[in-house]
Amino acid sequence: EAGVAQSPRYKIIEKRQSVAFWCNPISGHATLYWYQQILGQGPKLLIQFQNNGVVDDSQLPKDRFSAERLKGVDSTLKIQPAKLEDSAVYLCASSSPDPRVTLYEQYFGPGTRLTVT
Amino acid sequence: DAKTTQPTSMDCAEGRAANLPCNHSTISGNEYVYWYRQIHSQGPQYIIHGLKNNETNEMASLIITEDRKSSTLILPHATLRDTAVYYCIVKRVNYGGSQGNLIFGKGTKLSVKP
Numbered sequence: 001e002a003g004v005a006q007s008p009r010y011k012i013i014e015k016r017q018s019v020a021f022w023c024n025p026i027s028g029h030a031t032l033y034w035y036q037q038i039l040g041q042g043p044k045l046l047i048q049f050q051n052n053g054v055v056d057d058s059q060l061p062k063d064r065f066s067a068e069r070l071k072g073v074d075s076t077l078k079i080q081p082a083k084l085e086d087s088a089v090y091l092c093a094s095s096s097p098d099p100r101v102t103l104y105e106q107y108f109g110p111g112t113r114l115t116v117t
Numbered sequence: 118d119a120k121t122t123q124p125t126s127m128d129c130a131e132g133r134a135a136n137l138p139c140n141h142s143t144i145s146g147n148e149y150v151y152w153y154r155q156i157h158s159q160g161p162q163y164i165i166h167g168l169k170n171n172e173t174n175e176m177a178s179l180i181i182t183e184d185r186k187s188s189t190l191i192l193p194h195a196t197l198r199d200t201a202v203y204y205c206i207v208k209r210v211n212y213g214g215s216q217g218n219l220i221f222g223k224g225t226k227l228s229v230k231p
Contacts, residue, residue, distance in 0.1 A: 042221025
């Protein structure tokens with residue numbers, strides 16, 4: 001089974017520029033998550049989708065971050081404008097809605113490493 | 118969701134068992150213990166989970182104390198490729214309902230040495 005795909009793998013931008021990350025979850029996984037991982041820390045959840053609806057975006061800085069999952073499959077996370085403190089790895093994960101399968105185990109993509117200069 | 122406490126780092130000799138402890142003294146009845154690991158430059162990878170019974174799979178064993186306040190992840194024969202950060206997480210699971218989120222701490226950095 002193909003894993004969670006993310007692109008690009010690396011991105012360098014200047015502060016105040018905008019950037020977008022793309023995620024394609026595992027086929028059939030209705031739940032999709034975006035995490036931010038700052039160097040030396042564990043991942044922090046930014047937003048969770050169930051199909052194309054938002055379940056939890058309480059930790060998403062909505063003044064500059066936005067995310068969408070229009071058709072309930074692929075998702076895009078955008079930052080506009082970027083700040084120096086947004087330098088991090090952005091991880092996408094997905095999980096099956098059927099708890100009999102894996103009790104909501106999450107599968108993570110390789111991440112996108114963002115550097116803001 | 119409950120918090121967990123893990124040692125910052127541990128070393129293990131290649132071929133020996135790696136025993137990674139985790140304290141979760143405020144765990145609730147409907148919270149499971151999950152273990153994930155993150156190898157350098159990769160996303161986290163699920164290892165194992167349990168509620169109250171000991172669990173074993175092809176990767177590891179999970180031993181949960183009877184009072185559920187602590188657990189130990191055991192890698193029976195550690196290899197160099199097991200060098201990673203290991204995260205212990207407690208997460209609420211409601212079948213068919215809202216789920217708790219994975220809240221990652223800083224984990225334990227396990228270094229497997231030749």
